[in-house]
Amino acid sequence: MPKPIYVLSGPTLYLLGTRVPEIYGRETLEDVHRLAEARAKSLGYQVVCRQSNHEGELVDWIQEAREGACAVVLNPAGYGHTSIAILDALKTLSIPVVECHLSNPAAREAFRRRTYVSLVAAGVVSGFGARSYELAVEAAAGLTR
Numbered sequence: 365m366p367k368p369i370y371v372l373s374g375p376t377l378y379l380l381g382t383r384v385p386e387i388y389g390r391e392t393l394e395d396v397h398r399l400a401e402a403r404a405k406s407l408g409y410q411v412v413c414r415q416s417n418h419e420g421e422l423v424d425w426i427q428e429a430r431e432g433a434c435a436v437v438l439n440p441a442g443y444g445h446t447s448i449a450i451l452d453a454l455k456t457l458s459i460p461v462v463e464c465h466l467s468n469p470a471a472r473e474a475f476r477r478r479t480y481v482s483l484v485a486a487g488v489v490s491g492f493g494a495r496s497y498e499l500a501v502e503a504a505a506g507l508t509r
């Protein structure tokens with residue numbers, strides 16, 4: 365069994381399902397994690413799914429992924445647009461990183477159009493709601509082969 369794919373989500377995503385559902389969808393974070401897990405399992409992978417509102421905790425988990433994961437799927441949420449600390453942590457990884465967003469930030473406010481994560485991500489999956497996570501897990505699994 366390969367090392368797990370880390371599926372990490374940033375601030376406020378614990379409110380999925382109730383937070384602006386017309387933008388982020390009606391599925392809860394638990395639903396999203398279940399979908400990611402099922403897709404990973406169908407491909408012979410496990411996932412470790414975590415969410416934090418705290419930049420430093422996300423940095424810690426990214427560092428942990430250096431040894432503990434075969435790939436990282438990251439929805440950095442608002443930190444994607446602001447966090448050089450998360451970018452620097454991601455730069456220490458030698459495993460693939462797939463950036464993931466429920467909404468399509470490119471079609472929203474100008475400040476969402478760029479993320480620091482994109483500088484190091486192998487690719488970005490955005491705009492498909494909960495399915496973005498499934499697709500991102502599939503992409504990450506494909507990159508580990």
Ligand code: DQA
Nearest residue numbers: 440441442465466467469476
């Ligand atoms: C998000 C998009 C970000 O711009 C926003 O700050 C989020 C969620 C998404 O999943 O669509 O919190 O990452």
